[in-house]
Amino acid sequence: MGLKYIEQIKSVILFVLVLLSITLTFSIWTYRPNYAPLEKTKSVDILVGKKLQLVDIIKPYRMVFHQDGMWLGTDQSKEMSGIIDQMQNWQVTNPTLVSGNLDSSKINQLVAGNQRYTLFYSSEIPYSIFQDFLPTTENKVNDISFDQMIVTWNQLSNSGELTVFFANTAEEKLYKAKAHVKSKSIFEKQLVRLSHDLERYSVFYREKGTALYLPTKESKMIQSAYIVNNISVDKFKNAVFANPEVVKNSFDDANVEENFTDGVSIMKVNSNKRVLDYVNTTASDNHERVEKSKLIINTFDFINRHGGWTGDFRYDSLDYENNKVTYQLYMGDYPVYADLLDTSTQIVTVWGDNRIAVYARPYYKLVPSLENTTLTITGGQEVVDNLMKLKTVNFKDIKEIRPGYFLTKNGQNAFIFKPTWFYLVNNKWSPLQTTTVGGGGQVGLE
Numbered sequence: 001m002g003l004k005y006i007e008q009i010k011s012v013i014l015f016v017l018v019l020l021s022i023t024l025t026f027s028i029w030t031y032r033p034n035y036a037p038l039e040k041t042k043s044v045d046i047l048v049g050k051k052l053q054l055v056d057i058i059k060p061y062r063m064v065f066h067q068d069g070m071w072l073g074t075d076q077s078k079e080m081s082g083i084i085d086q087m088q089n090w091q092v093t094n095p096t097l098v099s100g101n102l103d104s105s106k107i108n109q110l111v112a113g114n115q116r117y118t119l120f121y122s123s124e125i126p127y128s129i130f131q132d133f134l135p136t137t138e139n140k141v142n143d144i145s146f147d148q149m150i151v152t153w154n155q156l157s158n159s160g161e162l163t164v165f166f167a168n169t170a171e172e173k174l175y176k177a178k179a180h181v182k183s184k185s186i187f188e189k190q191l192v193r194l195s196h197d198l199e200r201y202s203v204f205y206r207e208k209g210t211a212l213y214l215p216t217k218e219s220k221m222i223q224s225a226y227i228v229n230n231i232s233v234d235k236f237k238n239a240v241f242a243n244p245e246v247v248k249n250s251f252d253d254a255n256v257e258e259n260f261t262d263g264v265s266i267m268k269v270n271s272n273k274r275v276l277d278y279v280n281t282t283a284s285d286n287h288e289r290v291e292k293s294k295l296i297i298n299t300f301d302f303i304n305r306h307g308g309w310t311g312d313f314r315y316d317s318l319d320y321e322n323n324k325v326t327y328q329l330y331m332g333d334y335p336v337y338a339d340l341l342d343t344s345t346q347i348v349t350v351w352g353d354n355r356i357a358v359y360a361r362p363y364y365k366l367v368p369s370l371e372n373t374t375l376t377i378t379g380g381q382e383v384v385d386n387l388m389k390l391k392t393v394n395f396k397d398i399k400e401i402r403p404g405y406f407l408t409k410n411g412q413n414a415f416i417f418k419p420t421w422f423y424l425v426n427n428k429w430s431p432l433q434t435t436t437v438g439g440g441g442q443v444g445l446e
Contacts, residue, residue: 047307072198116152126293215381221419225371239306284351338407
């Protein structure tokens with residue numbers, strides 16, 4: 001009897017199993033889990049300081065104004081801003097090379113022409129970069145760079161145009177262009193304002209070399225104390241290394257340094273001087289020549305991406321042969337220099353194989369304190385007289401003279417910014433010992 005129903009029982013069991021299998025498969029196919037929506041991962045920008053635009057870091061350090069034998073000038077951005085802002089409403093046409101033999105005497109004559117002003121820049125600026133804030137009818141103008149811009153308005157009333165000269169003193173090249181002014185009346189009002197607001201300047205000519213333009217009278221500068229706050233080194237590590245999670249650090253007690261490396265790049269941090277030095281060994285071995293404009297833009301963009309402008313740093317120099325661009329710290333429109341044994345006041349960049357090769361800079365921020373003193377610095381004639389007395393330098397070799405600040409340490413966590421006259425010889429700024437009226441303490445650069 002039992003044997004009779006075995007096959008039937010097997011068939012029923014098999015049917016049930018097949019039915020269960022079909023039901024389970026259907027459930028798997030149609031199952032939709034009730035997952036909570038996942039948030040998208042946000043990319044976090046590593047910002048050390050501020051992000052800026054090129055116009056914020058490419059500025060003239062001086063303007064001189066000459067009309068009817070009277071010389072006026074300034075080194076304050078605020079006083080230059082009216083004229084510079086107006087330039088955005090100009091329309092420049094046909095910048096053309098007019099001289100390939102621009103010696104110092106020709107530059108002096110050009111600047112000394114009647115009814116003109118000159119903007120001085122610390123290093124050459126590719127015209128293609130300048131076009132971003134000086135409208136030009138032509139497309140990007142290549143192969144033109146300048147460090148002095150001379151504007152003359154003697155034909156403005158007749159033609160409504162200015163004549164603009166762009167001088168490259170290092171290459172001894174001079175370019176000439178016309179600039180159509182949108183509003184003659186506004187431009188003329190700016191000239192009247194300049195004639196009232198700017199201080200009197202004196203011109204010092206030399207047998208060889210360009211003329212020197214300095215304030216005639218003594219002037220006031222503020223000696224200030226600043227508290228020094230360190231910026232987290234980890235922020236720079238995360239900014240400069242491609243994969244910061246694999247970076248290892250070690251200490252060099254002998255040199256008071258902490259070293260960070262990923263096996264390819266290295267970043268050395270000196271805590272005493274508050275400076276860091278990053279080198280990408282693969283990029284530094286390959287310095288392909290790039291256009292001057294791209295060299296400036298590439299280094300600027302690199303710093304800008306991580307907000308590396310931790311103070312008023314400005315474009316200072318371009319070493320085209322070595323792909324090197326330097327940015328100088330300013331305080332109140334005056335450059336700040338320091339003894340390299342104490343710290344650095346520059347951001348130095350070298351561009352390599354499509355990436356940064358060298359990045360050397362301070363990693364501090366300055367916080368003003370209440371310790372301020374107003375000092376009087378000597379006028380131009382006394383500065384020149386003191387320089388001519390120096391036995392260590394020939395006056396004709398001095399390229400430029402500027403007022404600035406000399407940074408000195410005041411304990412472990414403070415800097416003093418002392419007003420000082422500086423002179424430039426062989427691309428090196430040196431302080432003039434006697435700067436303030438009544439003498440003053442000794443300063444010196446390493």
